[in-house]
Amino acid sequence: MSSSRTRFAPSPTGYFHVGGARTALFSWLYARQHGGTFVLRLEDTDRERSTQASIDIILEGMSWLGLDWDEGPIYQSQNLPDHVAKAAQLLATGAAYRCYATPAESGAAREAAKAAGNPSWKYTGPDCVIALDEQARRAAQGAPSVVRFRVPRSTGPVQFRDLVYGDQAIDPNELDDFVLLRTDGSPLYMLSVVCDDLLSQISHVIRGQDHLSNTPKQVLLYQALGAPVPQFAHLPLIMAAGGEKMSKRKHGDAVSVTTYRDRGVLPAAMVNFIALLGWSPASEGETREIFTRAELIERFNLERINRSNAKFTFDQHDARKWTDPKAQAINAEYVRTTPLDELLPHLRPVLLAAGLWQDEFDGAQRDWFRATLELIRERFWTLLDFADQGRAYLSDEFPYDPKAVQKNLLKEPRLAALLPQLADRVAGLTAYSADTVEEALRALAEESGVGAGALINGLRTAVTGQAVGPGAFVLCEAVGRERVVARLRGAPAVMASAGA
């Protein structure tokens, strides 16, 4: 089956939609599984809205997701001459005809029919709106015309099998004699997709279900062109929480792939999550939901794609719910478990951007750095957490979370005196380790009569600026004696400035 050829054909008119990303992923998975070819095509023929910036965003997004293409990017605009030629061919064979009715006239006919109780009126033939002789007169005057496809209406329903939605049979009378070429001679989408897919010899058209209703027209076009009809597989749509189609304008950044990269999501996590939207790898009682790219390629199949739309739940006004909670959970899983060697290439840019990267992390401090990452990532959710929650572990410049200071330092005023005392004891330890720090702290707690818990939490906040994190003593090991001592000594100042 090395002849499988799939494509992803977005129109570069803005951001890279997560729904598009899933369509791209499924097409890519199919091609990879079958040793086929994955083609990237940019449908840039909407000159008003297509931009280079958008093209770049899509290309970057695809690369980020690891969806490499074998051919392309093909620019639809460059194939326009072919589309026009194909229209000419259809005209020549009689499968299409010139139509001199104006948009206003056909629109009026539609309205009139509707008013007369025929809501499903279609443009069904050359003379259905303007008499042929009148059209001939206009032609003689050199009036503008469009090219319409002549829908075959006497050969029964248009049939095709959708690999997801099953057998389809559409009454051709539900189809307009749709326009192929505009008045200015430029091709319309319906013609262009077919021509481009033909040009690329696409064997499996995998795309959103929003194209299902237009597929009969395309099937007719393939047939009129004497070309083989590809296999179709339409994917259920991904809707916003409210049930409507997701758009960045209405639903914000969670709709855009770029956002996920910028918010510290790992591409493998994104791919994993998105793969599970509308498809299931379930087999022999499989309940696992974390899959590597290789596993996805191995298990993917069009047969297990379901037919109902999925909903993306998120709340753009709630920071915790910036995207679907399950997407976040899957990403957390990846952040916590991806082998460091794989994680680092994604983490390094984040640390660099935050001014936290040190070349020693790759040299003298390598072991410490890696051990520290392992320690702190245990409860991280995104790559960005390394740069904020993890900041105090990698740098001496870090902020104190006001709530943590309030809860763990200010509530126990005696800490202002005790923490520096603890610093002295820690400084004097013969051996520095989580255990010895703990001993020292518990001894101080006992002697001073302050609860060990208060001291422990005070230590955590004084050393990391946070209220949560790894165990307070192991944390001290990661941060190092020198820094721990210095930060404990600085605690009174932190308390004073926060209390003031």
Add this chain to the structure above:
RNA sequence: GGCCCCAUAGUCCAGUGGUUAGGACGCGGGCCUUUCAAGCCUGAGGCACGGGUUCAAUUCCCGUUGGGGCUACCA
């Protein structure tokens, strides 16, 4: 409006003509702990409705309702 598609917890997915209808996320409770957006245990929560077919329907058929898509000289 017309045509087409869809319907298992709040969400994403499994599943079956007879099941205690399963998993994940989220949510509640408990345990652990110095903390928790960590870990472990545990709980609540679902087959949209109405007709059929059948000994038996969540499952098959029809309808209703609900949701979605398409319906351009946009892509």
